[in-house]
Structure formats: C-alpha cells, structure tokens
Amino acid sequence: MNRRDFLQSASAAALASTTIARAATPAVKPVRLGVIGAGSRGQEDLRQFLRVPGVSVEAICDIYPPRYEQVNRIAGKRVPATANHHELLARTDLDAILIASPVSLHAEHVIATAQTGRAIYGEKALGFTVEDNHNILAEVTRHKVLFQIGHEYRYAAWAQEAIRRVHAGDIGTPTHIYAYWHRNGDWRRAVPQPDPEGKLEHLINWRLYRETSGGLGTELGSHHIDMANWVFDEQPQSVIGTNSICRYHDGRTVGDNVQAVFSYSQGRRLVFSSITDNAKQGCELWIYGTEGSVQITIEDATFYYEKKRSNAPSADKADSKTVVERGVVTGASYSTAGEMPYRGPGEKVVTPTSEDPTLAAVRSFIGAVRGEHEIFADVHCGFRAAIACAVAHDAVFEENKMAIPGMRG
Ligand SMILES: NC(=O)c1ccc[n+]([C@@H]2O[C@H](COP(=O)([O-])OP(=O)(O)OC[C@H]3O[C@@H](n4cnc5c(N)ncnc54)[C@H](O)[C@@H]3O)[C@@H](O)[C@H]2O)c1
Incomplete structure (x- = not known):
C-alpha cells in the first residue's frame, strides 16, 4: 500500500465507523488501535487487545515487512501498514496507540504519539537512556495523554x-x-x-x-x-x-x-x-x-x-x-x-x-481509555x-x- 492509499484508507475507515456508529448504538465504545512495532511482543499484546470487546486494529507501522502479513493473520483482515510512524500518526481513525518497538526507539515513538494527544499503551522499559526517560515523562505529562506502561504483572x-x-x-x-x-x-x-x-x-x-x-x-x-x-x-x-x-x-x-x-x-x-x-x-x-x-x-x-x-x-x-x-x-x-x-x-x-496478566493489563487500559477508571501502571x-x-x-x-x-x- 502506498502513502496515499494508506491515508485514504484512514479516511474511508473513519467514514465507515461513523456510519456504523449512527446505524446502531454499540454496547461498548469502540476503541480503534494503531500499532507501532508489530514484532513478537506487539503481536502478543495485539492478540490480547482483540479479546477485549469493542477493540479493533486499524493500522500498523513496522520497518520489517513480514510483520504485515503476520498481523493480518491475527486480525483476520487486511490491516493498512506503513514503515513510517508519522504516517500512522497522521491517520484520523485511531483512538489509541500500542508501542512495542525496541526500547532504544521508545522515546522517539512515544513522544511523537503524545504530541498527537492519543492514549498510549507503551511496552516496557519506558525509555532506554536516563535522558530518554526524563523526556518521555515530561512530554506525556505536558500533553496530558493517557499512558500505561507494559508492566503487566501489576x-x-x-x-x-x-x-x-x-x-x-x-x-x-x-x-x-x-x-x-x-x-x-x-x-x-x-x-x-x-x-x-x-x-x-x-x-x-x-x-x-x-x-x-x-x-x-x-x-x-x-x-x-x-x-x-x-x-x-x-x-x-x-x-x-x-x-x-x-x-x-x-x-x-x-x-x-x-x-x-x-x-x-x-x-x-x-x-x-x-x-x-x-x-x-x-x-x-x-x-x-x-x-x-x-x-x-x-x-x-x-x-x-x-x-x-x-x-x-x-x-x-x-x-x-x-x-x-x-x-x-x-x-x-x-x-x-x-x-x-x-x-x-x-x-x-x-x-x-x-x-492472563497481559489480558488483564490491556483490558484495564481500554477501560481507562473509555473513562471508566484511572491507570494503575x-x-x-x-x-x-x-x-x-x-x-x-x-x-x-x-x-x-x-x-x-x-x-x-
Ligand atoms: N511486557 C512484557 O512482558 C514484554 C515481553 C517482551 C517484550 N517486551 C518489550 O516489547 C518491546 C518489543 O520487543 P519484541 O520482543 O517484540 O521485539 P521484536 O524485535 O520482536 O519487535 C520489535 C518490532 O519493532 C520493529 N521496528 C524496529 N524499528 C522500527 C521503527 N523504526 N519503526 C517501526 N517499527 C520498528 C521491528 O521490525 C520489530 O517487528 C521491547 O521494548 C521489549 O522490552 C515486553
């Protein structure tokens, strides 16, 4: 999928979800997920997210193309994919972002996402270096975004x-x-x-x-x-x-x-x-x-x-x-x-x-996105x-x- 297709599919998806929302009142508020870093952990988190009623995955970003088909299999549909996280974040149809890239990229990915105001489920560790950790904390706080860290044993x-x-x-x-x-x-x-x-x-x-x-x-x-x-x-x-x-x-x-x-x-x-x-x-x-x-x-x-x-x-x-x-x-x-x-x-x-602790963690995150409670981790x-x-x-x-x-x- 090229860049225009990726973003156009975002608008189409946004339109479609509005139409569905008008047609029937869903029992739960839908939460549309984007994923940055869809490797081993990203896929496991995604599997658990998709077990929570009302959650769907609408886009992924990964620089390793074999991940796209792996995610399609988990989602049971063709999920729009890009190698550029700015393109993913430019979509208008995403409510929350799962970030499961390698730790040395967490600062770049979390900060860019926080600047869009979206809720973030960020895999551990929060950041790689001392400076990364200070910067992530500062930006998440400054933009007042919901953020849950992937310490699922909590x-x-x-x-x-x-x-x-x-x-x-x-x-x-x-x-x-x-x-x-x-x-x-x-x-x-x-x-x-x-x-x-x-x-x-x-x-x-x-x-x-x-x-x-x-x-x-x-x-x-x-x-x-x-x-x-x-x-x-x-x-x-x-x-x-x-x-x-x-x-x-x-x-x-x-x-x-x-x-x-x-x-x-x-x-x-x-x-x-x-x-x-x-x-x-x-x-x-x-x-x-x-x-x-x-x-x-x-x-x-x-x-x-x-x-x-x-x-x-x-x-x-x-x-x-x-x-x-x-x-x-x-x-x-x-x-x-x-x-x-x-x-x-x-x-x-x-x-x-x-x-399962990961299911419990992502379920709780979705509850927080829906305004039901605060985030623990x-x-x-x-x-x-x-x-x-x-x-x-x-x-x-x-x-x-x-x-x-x-x-x-
Ligand atoms: N909470 C837990 O129990 C748990 C368990 C395992 C891993 N993790 C964490 O999850 C994160 C990912 O670990 P993993 O095992 O899935 O690693 P992984 O290598 O399997 O997956 C990382 C993915 O990020 C992609 N990626 C790399 N650079 C990218 C970029 N610039 N933009 C977009 N995608 C990019 C890679 O291609 C890969 O698909 C790490 O922070 C790790 O510590 C947490």
Missing part, C-alpha cells in the same frame, strides 16, 4: 493480592527482595535470510547489542524492579552490579548473565540475578520480611512464615546438649538446627480469577523502573556503585 491477580497483604504487614517489615530470572537458552533469534551486512541481525537481535539494549537487566529485570518499587513504594537510589559473557561467545555485546543490587531507603535491597545457562530457578521473586516471605512467580504467589521462637532460652527448654549451671544455660556454640530452610507447601494465594511507574534499568545498564559494565536520579521538578 495486573496479575495473585501479585496484587500478595502485595496487598505485604503492605498490610502480613510478613512483618519487608526488607529484602531477591529476584531471579534464570533461563537456559541463548536468547538469540534466527535471521531468516542471507544477511551479509548484518543489518537484519541487528534488527532482529537488537537485544544482544549494548547500543540498542539494556540486556537482561532491562529486558527481564525491569519487571522485577517495578515489583520491588511497588512493594517499597519508591524507586531505588543506587545500583551496583556486574555482568559477563560466560557461555555465548557469539558476537553479542551484552552479558549472558547479570547480577545487580539495588539500594532503597532504610537499607532495603533488591538483589537481581539473571543467567541463561540454567533454568532451575526460573522466574521468581521473593519478598523477605521479618515475619515471613512471599514467593511471586508469573503464575502464582505463596506465603511462608518464619518459625516463632524465643531468643531467651529457659531451663525448661534445656535438652541433653545443654547444661544449666547456676541459672546460666550453656551449649554448643554452633548447632545446625534452624540453619536449613523451613520447607513445606506454604500457603498459596487464592484469587477469584487468574486471568502509569508513566511514573514506568519511569521509576526504567530509570533504574538505564543506570544499571552502565553500572554492570563499570562495576561501580552508581546513583539513580529521581524525577525532575
């Missing part, structure tokens, strides 16, 4: 319930969060045709190169940083970390493993680890509190409680290994008792629904996680403690 029923209980004091004072995202795979995508100059390699495997990717820390860790920010109700103040290439010496310039410690106020910490050569730990986040722990995964949440014990030994509790002399209890200076973790099934969080939430990712991206290479700036103004 919409997982079990995560919401677990964190509600943590905030209510269920595990005492939460002090540490340990988050793992361990996989066994090279994180590489196949390049489907000869590519002598490596251009397609960089387009398809942008995640593996430092100039376009924050590596595992941003791509996976951003979700965990967001959850830690949610639990501690603030963003981290500094980060120290490291990364290396341990297994995949294939030309990538981001680590195939990363470890980072994020510091919050009052000495609280998030410890994040991601490796790509062993999947035993999987994806899980542990919140440790003074009276218990909760494990949150991408499927469920489970509480465990610390053993209740008294620090003051009494003569009554003396066993064969302790000696009571003149009222003083003595015993071995080290005992293995209590060193091993308490095991058992724990107490699984039960929720009325366990809807808003641009501030996106900023607090992404600014930490942007700084951690440098910190894991420099292996220095680096301060994470807060919002300006």
